[in-house]
Amino acid sequence: xxxxxxxxxxxxxxxxxxxxxxxxxxxxxxxxxxxxxxxxxxxxxxxxxxxxxxxxxxxxxxxxxxxxxxxxxxxxxxxxxxxxxxxxxxxxxxxxxxxxxxxxxxxxxxxxxxxxxxxxxxxxxxxxxxxxxxxxxxxxxxxxxxxxxxxxxxxxxxxxxxxxxxxxxxxxxxxxxxxxxxxxxxxxxxxxxxxxxxxxxxxxxxxxxxxxxxxxxxxxxxxxxxxxxxxxxxxxxxxxxxxxxxxxxxxxxxxxxxxxxxxxxxxxxxxxxxxxxxxxxxxxxxxxxxxxxxxxxxxxxxxxxxxxxxxxxxxxxxxxxxxxxxxxxxxxxxxxxxxxxxxxxxxxxxxxxxxxxxxxxxxxxxxxxxxxxxxxxxxxxxxxxxxxxxxxxxxxxxxx
Amino acid sequence: xxxxxxxxxxxxxxxxxxxxxxxxxxxxxxxxxxxxxxxxxxxxxxxxxxxxxxxxxxxxxxxxxxxxxxxxxxxxxxxxxxxxxxxxxxxxxxxxxxxxxxxxxxxxxxxxxxxxxxxxxxxxxxxxxxxxxxxxxxxxxxxxxxxxxxxxxxxxxxxxxxxxxxxxxxxxxxxxxxxxxxxxxxxxxxxxxxxxxxxxxxxxxxxxxxxxxxxxxxxxxxxxxxxxxxxxxxxxxxxxxxxxxxxxxxxxxxxxxxxxxxxxxxxxxxxxxxxxxxxxxxxxxxxxxxxxxxxxxxxxxxxxxxxxxxxxxxxxxxxxxxxxxxxxxxxxxxxxxxxxxxxxxxxxxxxxxxxxxxxxxxxxxxxxxxxxxxxxxxxxxxxxxxxxxxxxxxxxxxxx
Numbered sequence: 001x002x003x004x005x006x007x008x009x010x011x012x013x014x015x016x017x018x019x020x021x022x023x024x025x026x027x028x029x030x031x032x033x034x035x036x037x038x039x040x041x042x043x044x045x046x047x048x049x050x051x052x053x054x055x056x057x058x059x060x061x062x063x064x065x066x067x068x069x070x071x072x073x074x075x076x077x078x079x080x081x082x083x084x085x086x087x088x089x090x091x092x093x094x095x096x097x098x099x100x101x102x103x104x105x106x107x108x109x110x111x112x113x114x115x116x117x118x119x120x121x122x123x124x125x126x127x128x129x130x131x132x133x134x135x136x137x138x139x140x141x142x143x144x145x146x147x148x149x150x151x152x153x154x155x156x157x158x159x160x161x162x163x164x165x166x167x168x169x170x171x172x173x174x175x176x177x178x179x180x181x182x183x184x185x186x187x188x189x190x191x192x193x194x195x196x197x198x199x200x201x202x203x204x205x206x207x208x209x210x211x212x213x214x215x216x217x218x219x220x221x222x223x224x225x226x227x228x229x230x231x232x233x234x235x236x237x238x239x240x241x242x243x244x245x246x247x248x249x250x251x252x253x254x255x256x257x258x259x260x261x262x263x264x265x266x267x268x269x270x271x272x273x274x275x276x277x278x279x280x281x282x283x284x285x286x287x288x289x290x291x292x293x294x295x296x297x298x299x300x301x302x303x304x305x306x307x308x309x310x311x312x313x314x315x316x317x318x319x320x321x322x323x324x325x326x327x328x329x330x331x332x333x334x335x336x337x338x339x340x341x342x343x344x345x346x347x348x349x350x351x352x353x354x355x356x357x358x359x360x361x362x363x364x365x366x367x368x369x370x371x372x373x374x375x376x377x378x379x380x381x382x383x384x385x386x387x388x389x390x391x392x393x394x395x396x397x398x399x400x
Numbered sequence: 401x402x403x404x405x406x407x408x409x410x411x412x413x414x415x416x417x418x419x420x421x422x423x424x425x426x427x428x429x430x431x432x433x434x435x436x437x438x439x440x441x442x443x444x445x446x447x448x449x450x451x452x453x454x455x456x457x458x459x460x461x462x463x464x465x466x467x468x469x470x471x472x473x474x475x476x477x478x479x480x481x482x483x484x485x486x487x488x489x490x491x492x493x494x495x496x497x498x499x500x501x502x503x504x505x506x507x508x509x510x511x512x513x514x515x516x517x518x519x520x521x522x523x524x525x526x527x528x529x530x531x532x533x534x535x536x537x538x539x540x541x542x543x544x545x546x547x548x549x550x551x552x553x554x555x556x557x558x559x560x561x562x563x564x565x566x567x568x569x570x571x572x573x574x575x576x577x578x579x580x581x582x583x584x585x586x587x588x589x590x591x592x593x594x595x596x597x598x599x600x601x602x603x604x605x606x607x608x609x610x611x612x613x614x615x616x617x618x619x620x621x622x623x624x625x626x627x628x629x630x631x632x633x634x635x636x637x638x639x640x641x642x643x644x645x646x647x648x649x650x651x652x653x654x655x656x657x658x659x660x661x662x663x664x665x666x667x668x669x670x671x672x673x674x675x676x677x678x679x680x681x682x683x684x685x686x687x688x689x690x691x692x693x694x695x696x697x698x699x700x701x702x703x704x705x706x707x708x709x710x711x712x713x714x715x716x717x718x719x720x721x722x723x724x725x726x727x728x729x730x731x732x733x734x735x736x737x738x739x740x741x742x743x744x745x746x747x748x749x750x751x752x753x754x755x756x757x758x759x760x761x762x763x764x765x766x767x768x769x770x771x772x773x774x775x776x777x778x779x780x781x782x783x784x785x786x787x788x789x790x791x792x793x794x795x796x797x798x799x800x
Contacts, residue, residue, distance in 0.1 A: 233729060233764065325640075360560040
């Protein structure tokens with residue numbers, strides 16, 4: 001089952017370059033001899049690959065590790081503070097741009113003005129201008145990562161369905177941004193980007209079987225199975241938001257019926273609020289504002305608000321049961337706007353999981369609210385770029 | 401994301417052994433120099449690993465490949481006919497035992513007597529006796545692969561839920577068979593075993609993103625994503641049979657409500673037949689016999705039979721839409737008993753997929769009835785053993 005066995009020579013070389021970089025990323029300063037031993041690579045391959053990485057400035061030499069004059073005992077280092085990446089998060093009405101280093105430390109973050117159907121072209125222009133300005137002012141930036149709503153078709157560069165703001169569907173992210181900047185650009189579905197961020201940066205989530213369950217303007221999912229993101233053939237796997245929980249239920253723009261995101265997204269919550277007076281001025285609010293007003297009302301003791309959160313939480317719980325049966329992760333991290341409801345939401349999810357999941361599986365699964373801020377997806381966008389930097393170094397440096 | 405970067409030395413060595421074996425399995429006779437070049441391993445590592453594999457008799461030397469006397473140009477070979485594996489398939493009422501070589505060629509196949517709740521202990525005894533007799537009579541047998549209904553908990557050795565024959569739940573397959581034979585035993589969920597068989601042996605399915613959709617006494621799924629089986633943390637991922645398609649639907653033994661297998665398994669079909677007189681003597685038939693009688697009635701022009709198959713096919717189609725959104729495979733292969741309904745079933749599946757799947761994704765997905773015989777799962781059981789042989793050679797030979 002190991003595709004390496006038939007991989008071409010070029011991809012084997014790139015794979016070994018990547019293994020060396022990842023070794024340095026995860027293990028810190030190491031000598032050539034230590035790397036050679038850990039990865040069972042030839043001294044010749046190590047010498048060749050590290051020489052190119054040094055020449056390209058990707059890694060640097062530190063002092064002698066073992067007190068000898070042997071070149072193979074000199075320390076090699078990947079300085080995570082030396083390289084920066086830009087992360088751009090698109091939701092439907094929200095766009096955020098952040099600057100991060102390779103360890104995921106945030107250097108800056110900016111929210112762009114709220115987007116409506118009419119302002120998409122202006123928003124795209126603002127992103128071009130903003131990212132170009134960041135890159136012009138910071139030589140350390142090596143890549144841009146972009147997180148977009150799914151189902152995102154990797155090869156085509158388009159989101160196949162955007163339930164609540166269909167104009168996004170006409171944006172080809174690959175055509176718009178693929179070559180837009182002087183550094184490489186990588187685009188990934190938002191929840192999958194969030195899963196990479198949890199995997200790389202959240203100390204509690206560094207397990208090899210991790211799901212990031214994004215409940216925001218849309219509902220999305222990214223799953224890391226045995227240390228690897230589940231992709232699908234077009235990069236459109238793990239589209240939990242469009243998995244039906246009721247084949248006789250509410251029709252969705254995607255063509256399916258009873259899609260999960262029709263019941264527990266921020267958009268669905270906002271719609272429900274418009275039919276009640278729990279949040280009287282919901283009609284003039286953004287989806288995020290409306291959700292936050294609901295959560296505040298519940299915190300203030302409004303029983304109807306608490307009941308609506310419980311109902312939404314039960315639907316989120318049905319989604320969790322599907323995630324358990326579909327992916328059997330060891331940990332599910334719930335993030336994005338709706339997760340701000342906090343413990344009452346988590347309680348409703350746990351209630352449904354206790355009722356409906358297979359006990360042997362539920363007992364071994366942790367479900368938690370993301371400890372990263374709600375803007376985890378922008379960190380995820382950075383994680384997409386960082387993962388590419390570590391896995392495909394030759395993309396970043398012509399002479400590697 | 402590459403776990404290799406932090407793998408222990410022992411697992412790196414085993415990984416390189418496996419890469420060499422897989423190279424020989426997929427590419428045929430190769431010299432040490434060719435392997436070293438293809439895998440970028442050190443000549444020392446190649447010499448050491450191949451010496452051990454030769455000593456253990458796993459591989460053999462053929463003539464000189466390049467007309468020189470150089471030892472590194474002598475051909476090395478993994479003879480797939482030289483090693484045999486036993487495959488055992490458990491369904492609920494069906495047990496099959498087959499003998500295969502490493503290329504998946506079937507040498508023999510035997511169906512054991514139909515199992516009922518009362519005869520499980522006798523069936524287990526028969527399997528012990530049968531497999532031991534096979535091993536005693538054939539020195540080439542290196543492993544036993546066992547395929548069991550899911551959700552199968554790899555670490556515990558138990559199936560967590562068996563809807564229609566609950567006594568199986570009390571069988572601990574690992575305790576019963578883990579050490580039962582003089583060769584290593586590997587146990588895997590049935591549909592996942594079927595996916596491995598399609599991947600290894602079906603020329604049409606050698607794509608890297610493949611789903612095997614088992615619609616038999618239970619409903620199961622195995623998914624290969626980018627060449628690797630999706631496992632989950634307990635080996636219980638891809639349990640499509642227990643994913644709800646209707647959270648307000650029919651309760652299932654697993655605790656969930658509206659589980660897919662309640663609507664389109666052979667057991668569900670049999671239940672439906674008992675409520676009609678389409679197959680008058682359905683009450684005295686096994687699930688398989690009842691399904692086959694239904695399919696024969698439809699073939700003979702019975703409109704009610706055709707309507708029932710269409711209805712079941714639509715439910716199978718809802719499952720396919722979930723598979724597309726959950727895993728985005730390039731190919732879905734439908735197998736096991738219910739797939740014997742053939743084209744009318746496939747037509748109903750395609751009808752639902754055309755209505756409900758995201759068009760950009762549906763357009764890029766092939767859905768086909770398995771070209772392997774209905775007993776593909778027993779071939780799958782063999783594929784489980786063969787995959788282990790190629791991935792973990794040291795398990796098979798003490799001196800490797």
